[in-house]
Amino acid sequence: MTPLKAMRFSLAFVWLATALVSVLERHGQAAQLLASGGIHDDAVAQSLILSGAFVDAALGLFMLLRPARAVFLAALAVMLSMTVIATVVDSALWLAPLGPLTKNFPIAVALYILARASK
Template identity: 30%
Template structure:
């Protein structure tokens, strides 16, 4: 695959993940926070703690999406994303393990999402290495 095509694919992967994070954050915070409250209520989490969990989780999702779009410290962003997904998965599993069998797959979709994040992580490292190599080669030619 040419470097240009690979760069486009990496960019598409980043923006796809960013869209997912931002959309999820906006939805869970502003459009359907009642779903989050219901899940938390099943775990006996209510009141201000539930408010904090719903809004902090939504804002965290939005921040992750925006961060990914900046391409600033992409590898660290990928590590944070996987950590957040793992925590969300663990918490949701503890609250209601039936989500693993949900027909829309709110937890099982995390597996391909983590694979895409891993692709962005490894591609970013390769991309930086390629740019550094080209820069060194260009300097040596001059």
């Protein structure tokens, strides 16, 4: 397996796992994060969480089945948008020991490399 293919598979795994965890945790950590950002209406929170999970799953599947520059650039745009939103909602995430937001920097670099290498 080439390094680029391994990178693509690992990023697809991240997106698919994020979608799954978002659905499984939609009444737990995900809802708590939205509540900390002022979204207390459960229907709104659930809609946002499930919409985000759908986008994550779609990007992960496209990375696996139809990898293309547009997919990697879309994933990069979504990831950057979510990083900005998460920063506004809870900037302390930048200081969390497991680095939920700091991990986005190497992911962004990997997506950029894959986009540059794709058609």
